[in-house]
Amino acid sequence: MKNFNFYNPTRIFFGKDETDKIGKLSKQYGDNVLLVYGKTAIKRNGLYDRVISRLKEENINVFELPGIDPNPRIESIREGGELCKKHKIDLVLAVGGGSVIDASKGIASAALYDGDPWDFYSYKEESKGALPIASILTLSATGSEMNAGSVVTNFATKEKNGWGSPFTNPKFSILDPVNTFSVSKHQTACGIVDALTHVYEFYFSSDQAYLNDRVCESIMKTVIHFGPIALKDPENFEARSNLMFSSTLALNGLSGFGKTWDGFNHTTEHLLSAYYDIAHADGLAILAPHWMDKILSKKTLNKFYEFAVNVWGVEESEDKMSVAKEGINRVYKFYEAIKMPLKLSDVEIIDPPLDELAKRATKNGTIGRYINLDYSDVLDILNKAL
C-alpha cells in the first residue's frame, strides 16, 4: 500500500429531520449567514422555508445568493465573495447539491481575498483562508459535502477547473435523505453515475491496496443495488439513505487511500462540459464505458476481472477475458437501464472538434495515471463515443 495522508474534519449529521438542527448549528459561527442555493427546487419542496424558519428562530440575519448553475460559474463566486464582504458574513451555508456546495467553497475563499477568485482556480494564487462553510445536501452525487474540492467553470476561457484548499472542508454537513426524495429521475441517475465514477478513478489503479479495493467495491455495489430502487420508488428511505452516504464515501478520502487517482474520466469530462455545458454526469456516463473498453488488456485483466465478479456479480470462469468484457458490458447495460446517455450524440453534441479536444486532454503528453493514454488513444475513445 502506498503512503497516504487522511484527514477529514467535516462533521456529518445524517438522517431524517437532522435538517432542523441548522439553526443552532449555524448560530455557533455568528449572526450573519449567506444562504447559497440553485434554482427553484428548494422553494418547491419546502426546504427553503424550513431552513429560513430554523435560522430566524436563532435570530440569524440571512442574506441570499440564489441561482447557482449546475456547472457553477466564476461570476457567481465573484458575486458571492462581494456579498460576504459587504454583509460581514460569518457562515456560508450551501443548500443544494455539489454545484452549490462547490460554489460556496469558492465564495467563502473569495470573501477573504482581495484579487479575482479565478486566481485560485487557475492555480495562480494560494488561498490563505476561508469563511466557515456548511451544507445541507439535496442531491447524492459529488461528495462535496465532505471534502475540500470545488469545481468552477470559466466559460470565457472554456476552462472548468477543480481546486480546493486546507480551509474549504465544510465545518458540518446535514445529510437528510428525505431532502432527496424530490430529486428527478435524471438527476438521481446522474448522482449514481457521478458516485460510481469517483470510485472508478481510484479503483482502477496499479497500486496494490486490497482493503481499498474491497471498500470501493462496497460503495459501488451499494450504489448499483439501490440506484434502480430509488428511481422506481423515489421516496424509499433506505435507497435514498444508502445512495446518500455512498456518494459521500465515494469522495471523502475513503475510496482513495493508498491509491493514485487516475483522472482520465473527470479531466476529459471537464473539458467536454466547458465546451458544451452538459451535465457533468452525462459526460461521465458517455466516457467511462468507452474508456474501460480502451484500457482492457492483458495488463489490466485482473483488475477488470475483479470488477466484473465482485461488483457486477458476473460468474467466475477460467476465461478471464470474457468475464472482464461482460463486466464492462454490464456497465453499458446499467447506464442504459437508468437512462443515462452512452453517446455524445445523446446529449446533442454533434460533430465536436475531436482533434482540439484530444489535444487539450493530452496537453501534458498523456492523460490517465493507471493507463497513460496519448492523443490517438483519446481520439479513439471520443470517436467511439460519437
Add this chain to the structure above:
Amino acid sequence: MKNFNFYNPTRIFFGKDETDKIGKLSKQYGDNVLLVYGKTAIKRNGLYDRVISRLKEENINVFELPGIDPNPRIESIREGGELCKKHKIDLVLAVGGGSVIDASKGIASAALYDGDPWDFYSYKEESKGALPIASILTLSATGSEMNAGSVVTNFATKEKNGWGSPFTNPKFSILDPVNTFSVSKHQTACGIVDALTHVYEFYFSSDQAYLNDRVCESIMKTVIHFGPIALKDPENFEARSNLMFSSTLALNGLSGFGKTWDGFNHTTEHLLSAYYDIAHADGLAILAPHWMDKILSKKTLNKFYEFAVNVWGVEESEDKMSVAKEGINRVYKFYEAIKMPLKLSDVEIIDPPLDELAKRATKNGTIGRYINLDYSDVLDILNKAL
C-alpha cells in the same frame, strides 16, 4: 438507516518512514513532550531511539512515562497526569499499541483536572479538556489511534471501564506498517481478533444499513485474508499495511455508522479481564464464537447467512441454517489456526465464579443490544466456554 453523527478529526500519516515526521509534527504543539510507552519492545526494535532522535532534532524536551501495562491501570493515568502538570507538557505522545494510546488519553485529560482521573472512567465527572494527544502506532488492533476511546482498569474495584471525551481524539497518528514487523505471533493474532470483534459489535445488528454491512464485510475479509500471511511472513509489507488500516477503520466510526453497538463481547470481556488480567483479545476470542452459537436463531438467520457467504466464502445454499452454522464454524477454525484460545481453560481460568460474572454482566437486566441476553443466557455462554 438510522440517524448518526460522524466526526473524526484525527490526521493519519500512513506508510513507510512516516515515523520520521514525528519531530516536526510534535513541535507544532510546543517544546515539552511526554513520551508514553510500554515495556521494552520499542527499545529492542530501535523505534525508541528513532523517535528520540527526531524529537531532539527539533529541540524538544522529552519526559518519559514507560511501563504502561497491556491492561493500562488507573495508577498510570494518575502518575502521567502529575508528570504533565509538573513539566508543563504540551503534547502527550503515545508510542505503542492500544493500551499505550488509551493511557495517553487518560493522562492528557488528567493533566487538566484537579481530582482523581478515575472520576472520568467511573462516569462521575465530565472532562472539560485535554492536552493534545498524538500516537505512533506499533500494533494493529484497537483502533485507538483514530478514535476518542480509552479503556482503563481499576484492579482495586475489579472494574475495566471504557470512556472518551470530545477532547481525546489524537491530533495525529503515524501508522508506519514497518513498526509492526516485530510484533509477536500471539500479539498479531490478538490484533486480528480485536479488529474482527470491533466489527462484529456493529455488523450483528437489527438495524438496516446495507452500505455499512458491505463496508464491515470489507474490513473483515481483509483481516481474514492478510492475518495468516502476516503470521507466516511477519515482514510482509502488504499484509502489515492492510491489517493496520483495517484495524483503524474497524473502530473509527466507519464500521458503525447507522448501526447500534451490540456490546456483549466487549462488556463481558472487560469483566473477565478485570478479574483475571488476561489479554483483551484472548477474552474476545473465547467469547465471540460461543456468543454466535447462542444467538443464531430464525430471527438472526439472514444475518449469519450473509456473514457466512460474504465474509467466509461459504457456498450459498437453500439450507440457510447449515450455511449459517458453517460460517460460525469457520470462526472457530480460523481462531484455532491463528492459535487463539477458544476456552477459558486455555488461558488458565479454571473454575471461575460463573454466577457472579453472569450477574455482573446482566446487572442492567440484559446484555447485548442485537439479541438481549439475560442471566441464564450469559451463564450458558460462559459454561460452554469453560
